[in-house]
Amino acid sequence: MAQMTMRDAINAALHLEMARDPRVIVLGEDVSGGAGGTSGNREASGGIFGVTKGLWPLYGDERVIDTPISESAIVGAAAGAALAGLRPVAELMFADFVGVCMDQIFNQAAKFRYMFGGKSSCPVVIRAAMGAGMNMGAQHSQTIYPFITAVPGIKVVVPSNAYDAKGLMLQALRDDDPVMFFEHKALYPRKGEVPDGDYTIPFGEAALVREGEHVTVVALARMVPFAEKAIDLLAKEGITCDLIDPRTTSPLDEETILESVENTGRLVVVDESPPRCSVASDIAGIVASKGFHALKAPIVQVTAPHAPVPFARELERAYVPGPQKIETAIRQVLKD
Numbered sequence: 001m002a003q004m005t006m007r008d009a010i011n012a013a014l015h016l017e018m019a020r021d022p023r024v025i026v027l028g029e030d031v032s033g034g035a036g037g038t039s040g041n042r043e044a045s046g047g048i049f050g051v052t053k054g055l056w057p058l059y060g061d062e063r064v065i066d067t068p069i070s071e072s073a074i075v076g077a078a079a080g081a082a083l084a085g086l087r088p089v090a091e092l093m094f095a096d097f098v099g100v101c102m103d104q105i106f107n108q109a110a111k112f113r114y115m116f117g118g119k120s121s122c123p124v125v126i127r128a129a130m131g132a133g134m135n136m137g138a139q140h141s142q143t144i145y146p147f148i149t150a151v152p153g154i155k156v157v158v159p160s161n162a163y164d165a166k167g168l169m170l171q172a173l174r175d176d177d178p179v180m181f182f183e184h185k186a187l188y189p190r191k192g193e194v195p196d197g198d199y200t201i202p203f204g205e206a207a208l209v210r211e212g213e214h215v216t217v218v219a220l221a222r223m224v225p226f227a228e229k230a231i232d233l234l235a236k237e238g239i240t241c242d243l244i245d246p247r248t249t250s251p252l253d254e255e256t257i258l259e260s261v262e263n264t265g266r267l268v269v270v271d272e273s274p275p276r277c278s279v280a281s282d283i284a285g286i287v288a289s290k291g292f293h294a295l296k297a298p299i300v301q302v303t304a305p306h307a308p309v310p311f312a313r314e315l316e317r318a319y320v321p322g323p324q325k326i327e328t329a330i331r332q333v334l335k336d
Contacts, residue, residue: 001193009162009194010051010127010183013169014089016198018059021087024173027065028074028091028127032056048093049129049188071100075126079109079178082124087173094140095128095182098147109178110153121176125169131222131272132320133186138308141316143221143272146279148180149249155179155203156250160224162192164247167201174200184221204251208260212240215330216260218283219245219270223302223321227270230326241330249279257283258291265296266333270326275303297336300329 004012018024030045031052046053056064067074071092078090092098098105105126112122132141149156155177159165165183172179209224210217210231219227224245231241242260246253261267267287271280280301287299302321310316 001195003191004162004194005189005191006159006162006165006183007049007051007188009166010169011046011053012194013166013173014052014055015058017170017173018055018063021173023085023087024089025063025065025081025086026052026055026089026091027067027078028052029067029069029093031091032061032064032066047091049185051127051183051188052091071097072104075101075104075109078124078126079104079112079122082109082122082178083112083120087123089125089127089173092126092128095130095144096139096142098128098144105148105154105178105180106151110151113177114153122178123176125172125179125181127181127183129185130182131184131186132304132309132316133222135311135313135316136185137311141309143182143184145180145182145249146273146277146282149279149282150277153178154250155248157181157203157248158221159183159247160187160219160221160245161190162194164201164207164245166194167199168203168247170198171200171203175203182221186222190225201247203248204253205247206253206256207245207247208242208256209245210241210243212242212264214239214264215241215266215268215333216257216264217241217243217268217270217326217330218257219243219326220249220279221272223270223272223326226321226323227326229323230330233323233327234330239330239334252283254286254290257287261287261291262294265294267295267299268302268326268329268333269299270302270321272304272320274306275301276306278303297333300333302326302329
């Protein structure tokens with residue numbers, strides 16, 4: 001298999017599906033690039049992170065649509081186009097801007113199927129770059145997937161690697177329900193093996209990234225490679241862990257997590273979001289209510305502090321849960 005960055009893997013999925021299905025369109029800010037310079041030639045940069053690069057030359061203005069700087073217009077137009085029979089991919093430049101279009105997401109797209117008695121579907125994919133680690137400040141660095149996970153009617157995807165990103169994106173593009181697809185900015189350049197062809201990864205099926213016997217570790221997005229580092233270091237001391245990547249937070253693969261906790265008796269949940277009403281607290285609550293009998297120690301949550309993401313490099317580094325914090329948490333749960 002070829003080595004590919006997560007950015008290129010998502011781009012490859014978009015290319016594959018746009019070639020296969022003429023109903024797929026892409027819209028967002030600078031997804032095709034505006035008229036650049038005095039020559040009037042198209043820049044075609046593919047958005048601020050280059051994920052949609054190369055689509056416009058193949059599919060033109062009717063299928064790769066630059067929009068005004070209005071998230072409510074982008075998501076509203078995409079939801080309407082989905083009701084009319086298209087399969088739109090709406091790009092939000094930063095996940096932090098979801099507040100501008102929250103009504104279109106949680107009051108409209110997420111509820112269309114229910115409101116119309118199952119007679120209508122809204123197959124829209126909303127892509128959004130998220131996460132800290134690039135010194136972009138508090139308003140451009142949040143991981144806001146807990147907000148959307150709490151909304152019934154919308155599926156939430158949080159990939160941690162290139163292979164999963166491509167398979168999950170193809171699945172999202174073919175799903176008949178609205179999907180929010182969160183892409184961690186710091187993972188865009190991370191490479192992994194990705195098949196050239198067409199494959200999908202079903203929603204609600206977690207990945208078992210590492211196998212062990214002492215502790216279950218559940219991690220999301222960028223926290224997965226951080227957890228891998230901590231677990232591989234501990235393995236040299238004979239401490240082995242199951243590492244579970246849920247891949248999607250809605251639906252959530254509760255069964256895999258609970259089965260692992262049955263075997264290990266200990267749980268550490270790693271989530272870049274702040275602790276209150278987070279995915280970490282949700283998973284901890286599920287295990288506490290459905291797997292309490294298996295627990296040998298209190299559940300430990302490793303999260304960011306309940307504070308805005310700092311801009312300063314040193315403060316942001318301290319804010320984000322890293323391998324050392326995860327290692328400390330695993331050692332702590334083993335002592336109890």
